[in-house]
Amino acid sequence: MLSTSSDVAADVDSSARKGGPAHRASGASGLSRGVFVTGVVVTGVLMFWGAWERRWIADDGLIVLRTVRNLLAGNGPVFNIGERVEANTSTLWTYLVYGFGWFTGTRLEYVVLGLALVLSTAAVVVAMLGTARLYRWRLRGAGGTLLLPAGMLVYIAVPPARDFATSGLESCLVIFWIALLWLxxxxxxxxxxxxxxxVLGTAFVAGLGPLVRPELAVLAGIALAMLxxxxxxxxxLRVAMVAVAGAVPVGYQIWRMGxxxxxxxxxxxxxxAGGAKWAQGFEYLGNxxxxxxxxxxxxxxxxVAVVMLTTSRRGGASVGDRVRGLAxxxxxxxxxxxxxxxxxxxxxxxxxxxxGVLLALYSLRVGGDFMHGRVLLPPLFCLLVPVAVVPLRLPExxxxxxxxxxxxxxxxxxLGTVVWSAFAAGTTGMTEGAVVGRSGIVDERAFYAMNTGHAHPIRAEDYLDYxxxxxxxxxxxxxxxxxxxxxxxxFDAWDVVPPPEPIPPGGAGHTVFFLNLGMTSMxxxxxxxxxxxxxxxxPLAAHTERLEDGRIGHDKVLYPDWVVADSGMVNVHPWLPGYLDEDWVxxxxxxLTCPQTREVLESSSAELTWPLFKRNLTHALEYAKxxxxxxxxYEIERCGLVMPPPRG
Incomplete structure (x- = not known):
């Protein structure tokens, strides 16, 4: 005779009172939930606290804020007024900071710091939630299983992960997007x-990848192909998916090119970014x-993953049976x-x-970066996400x-992973990181903390001490x-090349030519x-040839003679500094009169008309190359121009 629902309830209640299976299952479930929630909270707190303890905004992070200032002032998404140059790699980060800056009216450095702390903390939490769902699905019905924080502890323990959790760069947004896509x-x-x-929501988030960082098109493309x-x-649904995923990035791409x-x-x-420097890349990996x-x-x-996979009984047929079945x-x-x-x-x-492997290979191919660990953090995060938590099944x-x-x-x-995390978290970071050595790699936060005299350089004024x-x-x-x-x-003087007379009312304006764009522009x-x-x-410097043996990330160097010519300043001595040559100027x-060069430069400096927009749109790839x-x-010879007579 079949039991009624009331009979089943009575049996469960009796079992629970007597410490039977239902009671044990309820206790195990409660323990599992408690351990997981505690792990998520502790890991989130560690991320927030670690990022706060190493809070700062890099010079490169301040570059973003110059564009945001121009947006807020109504000058458009430009770095310098009248020059359409996209100086920020992450489009979405730029407009995210702009949106919150406009909405709150708060100082931009603090907007960036707040966003970075929230996104970095949310990234590890969201990653753990996604991995927990994965394991709970896989181990459903397998009894009491504890989901212990693991991969995210490893990520947080690596000093660069905490350095770039703030920094003003888009690193926080990158790992948050990866975690959200994973979930x-x-x-x-x-x-x-x-x-x-x-499905459409997932497609939309995936489609934003190239706007978070261009190389994240790899993740976005694979995810969208799977969907x-x-x-x-x-x-x-497939047609709707393509429309939803492509609307923002494709629309922006058309606008960007024009x-x-x-x-x-x-x-x-x-x-x-398309060049190859494998040797430097592997040195960066070792660093x-x-x-x-x-x-x-x-x-x-x-x-841990191997033990879990090889001891799981779920899945049915063996690998050999599946291969023979496929054949x-x-x-x-x-x-x-x-x-x-x-x-x-x-x-x-x-x-x-x-x-994660593809992103790592791309980073190694281009030679990594000059900032210790920065461009390898997203690949590392990808590799750690599937083990953000690990399952420990309690034997019955x-x-x-x-x-x-x-x-x-x-x-x-x-436990070994936890011990390592405690060890790594206590290290100071890259050895002698504040000094730019032969590799060209530097601990960026330590470098600027030392050279500004501020343990946490955040505001633009902090960099006045640089x-x-x-x-x-x-x-x-x-x-x-x-x-x-x-x-x-x-360190306490600049040469100033004056403008030619007559000087217009209000002056001819200033141009600053310096490597550190963020601190100067802010x-x-x-x-x-x-x-x-x-x-x-x-753009004039960007379109020069790359120096093969230059410092990674700094392997283009435009001579200042070009800037004197381009800015129209006085081009003769004694107004020129002694180290500049009148003939070179x-x-x-x-x-600069080379027709091809003029066309490329005018694509971003000439008044934007509809004909220019269309020309830019059709020639953008050509201009980029x-x-x-x-x-x-040598440039005069390359372009077939006439050499000017010597001035000496």
Whole structure:
């Protein structure tokens, strides 16, 4: 005779009172929830506290704020008024800071700091929630299982992760986007019948990837391909998915090409992001891995994953049986199986791990970066997300000793990860990191803390204590007629090349030519033109050829003679500094008349009309690839121009 619902309830209640299976299951479930919630809270607090303890805003982070200031002032998304240059790599970060700055009216440095702390903390929490959902789906019905914080502890323990949790750069937004995409993809793969709204929401978030950082198009493309090709999607939903995912990035890309005359941010042109420097890349990898023995926690967590996979009884047939089954299956059935396999947790895990490897390979190929660890943080985060938490299954009474052995092994491996995290978190970071050595890599936070004298340089004024900055402000105040400011070897003086007479009412304006764009541009008014020899905000420098043996991230150097010619300042001695050559300046003036160079420069400096927008749109790729020689004489020869007569 079948039991009624009341009979079942009575049995459960009786079992609970007597300490039976229902009671034990309820207790195990409560313990599991308590451990997981505690782990998430503790990890989130550690991320917030670690980021706050190392809070700062880098010089490169201040570059973003110059563009935001221009947006707020109504000058458009530009670095210098009248020059359409996208000097920030992350489009979404720029407009996020702009939006919150406009809404709150708060000082921009504090807007950035608040956003960074929230996004960095939310990233580790969201990643843990996604991984917990993955394991709960996989281990459903497997009894009491503790989900212990692991991968996110490793990430937080690495000093650069806490350094760039603030910094004013988009690192916080990058890891938050990765974590959010992970959670959404896990939900999609573990939901029996995903709703259209959920699928479209996931597609929209994935589509934002290239606007977070251009290389995140790798993750976005793979995720969207999985969503589009999965077996249970209707063609109507697929079409809607493409529209939703592409509306913002494609629309912005069309606008970017027409407005800026480039298919990607100007930073990619200035750093030649398509170039290959594998040797420097592997040196950069060692610079991150070696100081913290980072291979050790990765190995421990890999062993945890291997133990979990090899001891799981779920999944049915063995690998050998599956291979033999596939060998005897026709192509149409294989295609159907492949489509079904796309919407599985295993596929999502492979997607995240594979994306981490691809991002790491890209970073190594371009030579890494000059900031210790920064560009390898997103790949590291991707690799750690699937083990953000790890499952420790509590053996039940009466289970064989093997179950206790497995639990003990997982516990020991997890404890080893925690011990390593405590060790790494206590290190100071890169050895002698505040000094730029042979590799060109530096601990950026330590460098600026030492050179500004501020443990936490955040406000633009904090950088006035950096060499040359107060002298720059004084030089601008002391030259009301305007001029070109060139840095000297002295830390307290600038050379000022004056403008030609007659001086217009109000002066001819100032141009500052210096490597550190952030601190210079945030400590000067918006009507002061700030440009750099690398070309981050200066197209003329960005389109020069890359120096093969230059410092990574700084391997373009434009001679100041070009700037004198380009800015129209006095081009003869004694008004020129002694280290500038009148002939070189005259040759630069002629070289700047090269028709191809003029067209490229006018794409961002000429008045934006509809014909210019269309020309930029159709020639953006061509403009991005254009390069000229930084030696004026050779550039005149390359362009077939007439050499000016010597002035001597």
């Amino acid at each position: 959404l993809m896990v939900r999609w793969s573990t939901t029996e019948t995903p709703g259209s709204a959920g 589009f090709l999965a077996a249970d999607q209707t063609w109507r 407005y800026y005359g480039l298919p990607y941010p100007n930073t990619a042109v200035s750093k030649d 991150l891995v070696n100081p913290y023995l980072l291979w050790l926690p990765l190995l421990l967590l890999l062993l 005897s299956t026709d192509a149409r059935t294989l295609l159907a199986r492949g489509q079904r396999a796309l919407r599985t947790p295993a596929a999502v895990v492979v997607f995240m791990l594979g994306s 009474h009466g289970e064989p000793p093997r179950a206790r052995t497995i639990a003990g092994a997982v516990g020991v491996l997890w 060499p040359r900055m107060r002298a720059m402000v004084e030089a601008i105040e002391n030259t009301p007629n305007g001029g070109l400011l060139l840095p000297t070897p002295s 400590n000067t008014p918006l009507d002061v033109r700030v440009i750099d020899q690398m070309g981050l905000a200066y 005259a040759q630069a003036e002629v070289a 254009y390069r000229f020689d930084r030696v004026p004489k």
